[in-house]
Amino acid sequence: MLWAMAWRNLWRNRRRTLLTVAAIGLGLAVLVTMSSFTEGMKVMMVEQIAQSSLGHIQLHHPDYLERKTTGLVMSSASRLLELVRDVQGVKGASSRLIFSGSIRSSLSSTVRVVRVLAVDPAQEQAFSALDDKVVEGGFVSAPPGTSDPDAPARMRARKGIMVGRKLADQLKVTLGSKVRVDTAGFDGAAVAMAFYVTGILETGTDAFDQGFGMVNLKDMQEATSAGDTVHEISVMVGDPSRVAEIARSISHAISQADGATAMGPTSVAPWWEVLPDLKQMLDMSDAWMGVLYMLMLIILSAGILTTMFMVVFERKREFGVQLALGTGPSRLFAGLVLESFLIATLASVVGLLVGAVNVAYIVAYGLDLSWFMEGFEFAGMFVENVYKGAANVKVFAEPTVVVFAGTVLMALWPAVRVARMSAIDAMR
Amino acid sequence: MWHFVRLSWRDLWRNTRRSLLTGLVMTFAVAMMILFVGLGDGAHSQMIRSATESYLGQIQVQLDGYQDSPDLEHLLSSGHLAQVDAALKGMAGVKAHAPRLATGALISKKVPEPEDPDDLEAYRRMTSEGAFVVGVDPKAEREVSTLVQSVIREGCSDKSRTDCPPGRFLDDEDPYPDNPYMGQMVLGVGLAGVLDVEVGDTVALNTGGVEGRTFASLYRVVGLVKTGSLDINRTFALTHFSKLAAGMSVPGAASYVVVAIDDLDSARELALDLQARLDGQSPRAAVSPFKALSWRELSPELDVFVKLDQGSTMVTLVMLVMIVGVILANVVTMSSMERTREYGVRMAVGESPRRITWGLVTETVLLALLSGAVGSVLGEAANSYYQFHGIDFGMGEFEMTGVVLSTVYNTEVTLYGWAFSVGTVLFFAVVGAIYPAWKVSRLSPVDAIRFV
Numbered sequence: 001m002l003w004a005m006a007w008r009n010l011w012r013n014r015r016r017t018l019l020t021v022a023a024i025g026l027g028l029a030v031l032v033t034m035s036s037f038t039e040g041m042k043v044m045m046v047e048q049i050a051q052s053s054l055g056h057i058q059l060h061h062p063d064y065l066e067r068k069t070t071g072l073v074m075s076s077a078s079r080l081l082e083l084v085r086d087v088q089g090v091k092g093a094s095s096r097l098i099f100s101g102s103i104r105s106s107l108s109s110t111v112r113v114v115r116v117l118a119v120d121p122a123q124e125q126a127f128s129a130l131d132d133k134v135v136e137g138g139f140v141s142a143p144p145g146t147s148d149p150d151a152p153a154r155m156r157a158r159k160g161i162m163v164g165r166k167l168a169d170q171l172k173v174t175l176g177s178k179v180r181v182d183t184a185g186f187d188g189a190a191v192a193m194a195f196y197v198t199g200i201l202e203t204g205t206d207a208f209d210q211g212f213g214m215v216n217l218k219d220m221q222e223a224t225s226a227g228d229t230v231h232e233i234s235v236m237v238g239d240p241s242r243v244a245e246i247a248r249s250i251s252h253a254i255s256q257a258d259g260a261t262a263m264g265p266t267s268v269a270p271w272w273e274v275l276p277d278l279k280q281m282l283d284m285s286d287a288w289m290g291v292l293y294m295l296m297l298i299i300l301s302a303g304i305l306t307t308m309f310m311v312v313f314e315r316k317r318e319f320g321v322q323l324a325l326g327t328g329p330s331r332l333f334a335g336l337v338l339e340s341f342l343i344a345t346l347a348s349v350v351g352l353l354v355g356a357v358n359v360a361y362i363v364a365y366g367l368d369l370s371w372f373m374e375g376f377e378f379a380g381m382f383v384e385n386v387y388k389g390a391a392n393v394k395v396f397a398e399p400t401v402v403v404f405a406g407t408v409l410m411a412l413w414p415a416v417r418v419a420r421m422s423a424i425d426a427m428r
Numbered sequence: 429m430w431h432f433v434r435l436s437w438r439d440l441w442r443n444t445r446r447s448l449l450t451g452l453v454m455t456f457a458v459a460m461m462i463l464f465v466g467l468g469d470g471a472h473s474q475m476i477r478s479a480t481e482s483y484l485g486q487i488q489v490q491l492d493g494y495q496d497s498p499d500l501e502h503l504l505s506s507g508h509l510a511q512v513d514a515a516l517k518g519m520a521g522v523k524a525h526a527p528r529l530a531t532g533a534l535i536s537k538k539v540p541e542p543e544d545p546d547d548l549e550a551y552r553r554m555t556s557e558g559a560f561v562v563g564v565d566p567k568a569e570r571e572v573s574t575l576v577q578s579v580i581r582e583g584c585s586d587k588s589r590t591d592c593p594p595g596r597f598l599d600d601e602d603p604y605p606d607n608p609y610m611g612q613m614v615l616g617v618g619l620a621g622v623l624d625v626e627v628g629d630t631v632a633l634n635t636g637g638v639e640g641r642t643f644a645s646l647y648r649v650v651g652l653v654k655t656g657s658l659d660i661n662r663t664f665a666l667t668h669f670s671k672l673a674a675g676m677s678v679p680g681a682a683s684y685v686v687v688a689i690d691d692l693d694s695a696r697e698l699a700l701d702l703q704a705r706l707d708g709q710s711p712r713a714a715v716s717p718f719k720a721l722s723w724r725e726l727s728p729e730l731d732v733f734v735k736l737d738q739g740s741t742m743v744t745l746v747m748l749v750m751i752v753g754v755i756l757a758n759v760v761t762m763s764s765m766e767r768t769r770e771y772g773v774r775m776a777v778g779e780s781p782r783r784i785t786w787g788l789v790t791e792t793v794l795l796a797l798l799s800g801a802v803g804s805v806l807g808e809a810a811n812s813y814y815q816f817h818g819i820d821f822g823m824g825e826f827e828m829t830g831v832v833l834s835t836v837y838n839t840e841v842t843l844y845g846w847a848f849s850v851g852t853v854l855f856f857a858v859v860g861a862i863y864p865a866w867k868v869s870r871l872s873p874v875d876a877i878r879f880v
Binding site for chain 1: 446449456457460463497533555557558663727729740748750752762
């Protein structure tokens, strides 16, 4: 009975109700869109960084992340890699040796700092997006002549290196040039190694373009007599929301494997432990969005409150008549709350529909910001002009709950005021 | 005209509750938008400030070509440095400047070989690491960057130790002026950790000098720096400018001169200004050998990061404007429609629809202006408060692509932020008034009076 009356009351002044529903609904739609946008940015950042070489999960010697000493390797690398690959949910994995040192060439007097990753090209190509960023030569390929059995031994022993564009320019090297890398060997002593440039990489990100080189893992394992050891196994998973769970499965698989003790200690870390800064950055952007969200909600609530006050006080006379005819104040109050409930429901439907259309659009096409960022022709790995949205339950549910609750809450105050009125005052 | 405005003003206060409510929404909208724009701008300049102050500098003077080929052939000679000094002397907006010499190097801890050749653990403690060695003039450096202040009190990287020797920055003067193979060094805290080095230890440096010669020398570690930038912490090694230059056999030469300026936003203009002054010093040369670059050119990556940040702030601002628009237009429309009956009566006693329409618009504008004034006071008050106190997200500091970000957000008070907020509110208030005004102008008095 009360419901039916509230519903009818709502439509006695159609224009007013529609305006109110439209305003609250559109407000909700904007919040949903914004939510999807920020969620999308987060997913984009994590995915692009994961694909750049980090991966979602990394395996190291337990002390490696903290100390980064060359001697801290994991033995039985190929067995470990096999184990990791067999874990359900793992899409790809790549094992690496990592060397930090200085690099120079005979063509320039400059000495640069470099981080050299030794990788299995096939594994790494399937794994990271760096493959698409090679602008000259090949991806960690061997120098010409190395496979020629008639070539002199010193030719066949040459090792290839892929370097970033900026580094190549600074060292004034081109394909075929020789570079020298000074780094620490596994015994801690400084060693010098020679490589021939066989590939040049351009990503738009200084971390790769300036201080980065990639060489063949086999070459390095042979040259340093490292044998079957690596510093890092990087893992990509199919579903980024299951990273923590898959990391646990990997740990479990390793500890349960035959000869687990022989393999030595290994720590399995999800990306947020490998790069706590990135995690913090994302948390921060969450907090920042929280503040913006609050500002929007304050404005929206003020709007809803005002609307509700108007909706209610416009009908003061009507309530006076009702009170005079014997309707109890509590019944009047309940009726108004029910009305606000219905308005909130209608507004949520409108907001979700409009929001869904917006989200569908920004998920499919993204928001192109190139119009705003003039001269933003930067084909970088981590930088996209088009921001894509994300769609999940959270994106829709959070704003809806907040707006729904806000509408009903904001209607309580005017409803209480009405219930307290005396019939005579109200009718005047 | 004035009479008309006064009438509208009185009309506004005939129904105080309604006007107050509508005004409240407008006030809130103005205040929130001002705070939002202030926060966005504040975060933005903070990002640039911390990124440039920790090391990069707002402007650098280099030899033309150094940016692409940072080699020994593109160093500034002592003659060049004197010219740069002269050009900077008395330049408005410039705070200080300092020369630096930078090179990549391999750095190793100097330890005796382990006695037992099978002691693998001992070998594992030894290591070498690529390091970015920067020669600085400690006195001048203090004025241009926060490197000197970033020295930590403990002289070792292991936080749990209590017996750390105390650390300090490089002495103002090189204590070994006559020994080219011995110097003082300050290491990034992360680099010290990897090398397992503490204050008092000696490290060996290996880098290239002129004519492809390899130059090796020893340095005594006197302190560790910890900045918000992981890059600096993990790869930086600082020593005396003169010592490094002598070791690399390029005495007196510098890679670039860092220039600290007062106003971040004027970096580009000041760089151009400085370039002109430098060009003017060598009028006979066809091309000046110098290049003055602002941080945007020095670090395109930082530039992109800043633009990205601006982009997402812009998107959120557009969304905020949309919310404000929808809400305001609705509130204004509703409060005007409520008065249809009143308009009917006024028309019936002879007031022209045109006059009523204009009255409605005038009332709305008056209310928006009044709310705008109150909202501005509230918004700017909040803004100025947070400008000094910051909104603390309680997460400390962290770094992204070399940009140190603090989680305390300070706002910035700007004229355009204010104008934009008040303008938006005014615009949507008028938009909200147009529909009812149009509707009223077409009503017959009889219909209007009947209107519920």
